[in-house]
Amino acid sequence: MELQTSPLALPFPDMPPIEGVTLRVARARYKNWDRCDLTFAELCEGTSVAGVFTQSACASSEVELGREQVKSGTARALIVNAGNSNAFTGYRGREAVEAIQAQVADALGCGALEVLVSSTGVIGVPLPKDKAREGVAGALNAEPCGWEDAAASINTTDTFNKGAHASAIIGETRVELCGIIKGSGMIAPDMATMLGYIFTDADVEPAFLQEMLSAANLRTFSCITVDGDTSTSDTVLAFATGKAGNHRITGWDSPGADAFAAALNDVCRTLAQLVVRDGEGASKFISVRVSGAVDDDSARAVGLAIANSPLVKTAIAGEDANWGRVVMAVGKAGEPADRDKLSIAFGGVWAARDGLPVEDYDETPVAKHLKGQEIDLAVELGIGAGSATVWTCDLTHGYISINADYRS
Amino acid sequence: MELQTSPLALPFPDMPPIEGVTLRVARARYKNWDRCDLTFAELCEGTSVAGVFTQSACASSEVELGREQVKSGTARALIVNAGNSNAFTGYRGREAVEAIQAQVADALGCGALEVLVSSTGVIGVPLPKDKAREGVAGALNAEPCGWEDAAASINTTDTFNKGAHASAIIGETRVELCGIIKGSGMIAPDMATMLGYIFTDADVEPAFLQEMLSAANLRTFSCITVDGDTSTSDTVLAFATGKAGNHRITGWDSPGADAFAAALNDVCRTLAQLVVRDGEGASKFISVRVSGAVDDDSARAVGLAIANSPLVKTAIAGEDANWGRVVMAVGKAGEPADRDKLSIAFGGVWAARDGLPVEDYDETPVAKHLKGQEIDLAVELGIGAGSATVWTCDLTHGYISINADYRS
Numbered sequence: 001m002e003l004q005t006s007p008l009a010l011p012f013p014d015m016p017p018i019e020g021v022t023l024r025v026a027r028a029r030y031k032n033w034d035r036c037d038l039t040f041a042e043l044c045e046g047t048s049v050a051g052v053f054t055q056s057a058c059a060s061s062e063v064e065l066g067r068e069q070v071k072s073g074t075a076r077a078l079i080v081n082a083g084n085s086n087a088f089t090g091y092r093g094r095e096a097v098e099a100i101q102a103q104v105a106d107a108l109g110c111g112a113l114e115v116l117v118s119s120t121g122v123i124g125v126p127l128p129k130d131k132a133r134e135g136v137a138g139a140l141n142a143e144p145c146g147w148e149d150a151a152a153s154i155n156t157t158d159t160f161n162k163g164a165h166a167s168a169i170i171g172e173t174r175v176e177l178c179g180i181i182k183g184s185g186m187i188a189p190d191m192a193t194m195l196g197y198i199f200t201d202a203d204v205e206p207a208f209l210q211e212m213l214s215a216a217n218l219r220t221f222s223c224i225t226v227d228g229d230t231s232t233s234d235t236v237l238a239f240a241t242g243k244a245g246n247h248r249i250t251g252w253d254s255p256g257a258d259a260f261a262a263a264l265n266d267v268c269r270t271l272a273q274l275v276v277r278d279g280e281g282a283s284k285f286i287s288v289r290v291s292g293a294v295d296d297d298s299a300r301a302v303g304l305a306i307a308n309s310p311l312v313k314t315a316i317a318g319e320d321a322n323w324g325r326v327v328m329a330v331g332k333a334g335e336p337a338d339r340d341k342l343s344i345a346f347g348g349v350w351a352a353r354d355g356l357p358v359e360d361y362d363e364t365p366v367a368k369h370l371k372g373q374e375i376d377l378a379v380e381l382g383i384g385a386g387s388a389t390v391w392t393c394d395l396t397h398g399y400i401s402i403n404a405d406y407r408s
Numbered sequence: 409m410e411l412q413t414s415p416l417a418l419p420f421p422d423m424p425p426i427e428g429v430t431l432r433v434a435r436a437r438y439k440n441w442d443r444c445d446l447t448f449a450e451l452c453e454g455t456s457v458a459g460v461f462t463q464s465a466c467a468s469s470e471v472e473l474g475r476e477q478v479k480s481g482t483a484r485a486l487i488v489n490a491g492n493s494n495a496f497t498g499y500r501g502r503e504a505v506e507a508i509q510a511q512v513a514d515a516l517g518c519g520a521l522e523v524l525v526s527s528t529g530v531i532g533v534p535l536p537k538d539k540a541r542e543g544v545a546g547a548l549n550a551e552p553c554g555w556e557d558a559a560a561s562i563n564t565t566d567t568f569n570k571g572a573h574a575s576a577i578i579g580e581t582r583v584e585l586c587g588i589i590k591g592s593g594m595i596a597p598d599m600a601t602m603l604g605y606i607f608t609d610a611d612v613e614p615a616f617l618q619e620m621l622s623a624a625n626l627r628t629f630s631c632i633t634v635d636g637d638t639s640t641s642d643t644v645l646a647f648a649t650g651k652a653g654n655h656r657i658t659g660w661d662s663p664g665a666d667a668f669a670a671a672l673n674d675v676c677r678t679l680a681q682l683v684v685r686d687g688e689g690a691s692k693f694i695s696v697r698v699s700g701a702v703d704d705d706s707a708r709a710v711g712l713a714i715a716n717s718p719l720v721k722t723a724i725a726g727e728d729a730n731w732g733r734v735v736m737a738v739g740k741a742g743e744p745a746d747r748d749k750l751s752i753a754f755g756g757v758w759a760a761r762d763g764l765p766v767e768d769y770d771e772t773p774v775a776k777h778l779k780g781q782e783i784d785l786a787v788e789l790g791i792g793a794g795s796a797t798v799w800t801c802d803l804t805h806g807y808i809s810i811n812a813d814y815r816s
Contacts, residue, residue, distance in 0.1 A: 057741070058735050058745060088764070228636075232747075309637055311635060314811035330465070399718070404805075
């Protein structure tokens with residue numbers, strides 16, 4: 001099945017090189033395709049690393065190893081395999097990862113645990129060691145490439161290349177952050193894992209990089225949903241080479257820490273939204289803004305209940321301002337809510353306020369808003385000061401076609 | 409939009425009258441349709457009542473009142489309105505319910521709180537008191553009718569009438585249980601609430617009827633899902649008239665308590681499965697059997713995570729034995745699981761065992777099984793003795809058509 005570029009796609013941005021990061025891609029031919037499917041990022045000595053991983057109880061070997069590796073705080077290389085997720089492959093899967101780590105560590109003269117590996121694609125088939133070996137060998141000898149080649153190389157069922165860039169000033173020093181990501185939902189026989197990588201030349205203490213990434217994750221990657229399904233391999237890694245020469249950021253008291261955290265959050269949010277924009281069958285990008293919850297976590301839970309509701313998502317696909325379905329989704333979220341204080345707006349127009357339909361509600365501007373590609377849905381719970389924004393896409397015939405009609 | 413009868417529909421069963429229960433239906437014309445949409449069940453004095461209700465935080469007035477009413481333990485009447493759910497209508501909605509209660513109580517010479525009311529249909533519009541008054545007056549004067557007329561009268565977007573029957577022997581006395589139910593998902597502008605009513609001539613202490621109904625609910629109504637969405641009005645009520653003259657069942661020590669509980673469970677399971685069989689767009693009825701969980705609750709949570717996964721449901725719609733998506737759903741359930749002990753079978757054939765694909769896995773019988781209408785999916789977690797079975801349907805283009813293409 002030929003996948004068409006998502007109507008919500010955005011062009012790949014201009015992104016500067018990051019000193020201390022060298023990108024290369026190669027053909028491991030994990031699938032019967034003629035494209036680069038192995039991505040290699042070489043990182044200079046002293047690079048800090050942080051990561052967030054899927055909470056799946058059935059995570060892949062790559063995730064199990066990665067969780068341990070980021071604790072050490074430093075990394076020298078990243079390898080991403082596209083076309084085979086190496087998930088549900090037992091000890092053979094783990095051996096394949098360890099072979100890649102050994103091969104790269106040998107070439108770079110670093111420790112095997114400083115080589116991070118991600119894989120995405122078909123599950124239940126151990127990553128073929130011979131293909132991986134040849135792919136890694138090819139990547140080690142390849143010419144360096146740019147961000148978009150790397151972004152394309154990590155893709156599987158994605159319909160466009162995804163990248164994001166931000167800058168921050170730390171003292172007198174300008175630092176750059178560049179990120180790439182893949183993910184579009186989950187599609188048979190692949191599991192379209194979300195894999196995101198952020199690189200910066202800033203000098204950041206690993207423990208604090210982890211703290212900032214975890215915080216950003218809660219407001220960005222953890223606030224998106226395409227179909228509510230979670231891959232066994234979802235991973236976001238951040239690498240900081242330190243080559244910008246800024247005064248090292250070690251905590252919130254460090255000069256520029258806030259600016260760096262804001263830039264990191266920016267890149268994470270843009271990357272997260274790009275995944276939604278490539279959601280399977282998506283025709284509309286939906287922002288669900290929840291306010292008035294007892295706290296931010298509760299607001300996020302309500303937002304995700306709305307964003308995961310098939311009835312809300314199909315209503316928006318049908319350009320129907322069906323606030324009754326939003327009431328239903330709020331009710332089922334399992335979070336504190338009061339029916340008689342609930343207000344709901346589409347495109348800034350309140351359809352229901354304080355638990356009652358708005359009497360002089362004019363559907364004309366709402367109908368026009370819903371015909372657009374960018375939908376804004378606001379829910380005010382009226383019981384507290386917690387807020388969160390969650391992003392999702394609509395649920396269309398395209399989703400069913402991709403996931404049901406297509407046979408593995 | 410004309411809804412076609414579900415391909416998974418079953419014929420309405422033969423069901424005997426229940427002594428102490430008189431059914432009548434009438435036209436309240438809550439919508440612009442020519443059909444009975446108000447159902448009245450008159451119950452003899454001394455009828456015990458028990459109920460389970462939606463856990464929605466935005467429940468309707470009917471649910472709020474009902475939760476309190478069943479605590480008294482006795483009921484004399486049930487009124488069901490179809491076409492208007494009276495949800496999200498504030499104090500005016502509550503007044504409409506209280507007016508119905510007063511009118512029926514006046515006619516029967518009973519207390520207003522002995523009159524239970526349910527409503528299903530469009531939300532955000534207070535139940536029109538004049539239509540309700542005329543409808544109730546009509547029902548009070550109507551000729552008694554049979555089970556299928558009552559079942560048809562409570563329907564909204566259902567595509568077939570749903571009933572279930574079971575018997576039990578208590579001592580020397582045979583008692584009958586008859587149930588009707590409506591629900592098919594949730595459809596704009598209606599919320600296709602699940603409303604179920606079970607009537608028996610057995611003599612049962614109200615508190616114990618509640619205990620048995622709550623227990624049955626956990627293994628039946630709480631084990632079905634069409635789209636993971638929960639109505640603000642879901643309700644199941646059980647009424648026991650006591651006219652069979654059995655030795656009153658007051659607890660598990662009472663003779664026949666186990667037999668009665670088994671029959672009640674039977675009726676609940678059949679009714680619950682009928683709702684799934686009328687799931688919007690459903691083409692396959694799916695049983696998800698989970699075993700080897702740490703406990704039964706955990707097994708049910710894993711089962712619901714699988715049954716609610718759009719990726720699992722679309723795979724089955726596509727007749728694809730995609731066990732990788734099942735692994736994914738198990739992983740995201742948030743329940744204890746061990747990737748390397750997980751086994752998955754379709755139609756009794758293991759596709760994966762102990763965390764690895766089965767080496768000599770023959771897909772031929774599985775492909776044949778998936779072409780059928782009744783799909784069996786078994787998941788063995790291998791870490792405990794907990795088990796549960798959950799029922800759902802597949803996710804098809806029909807669901808999208810009903811929920812997105814149809815405009816309110």
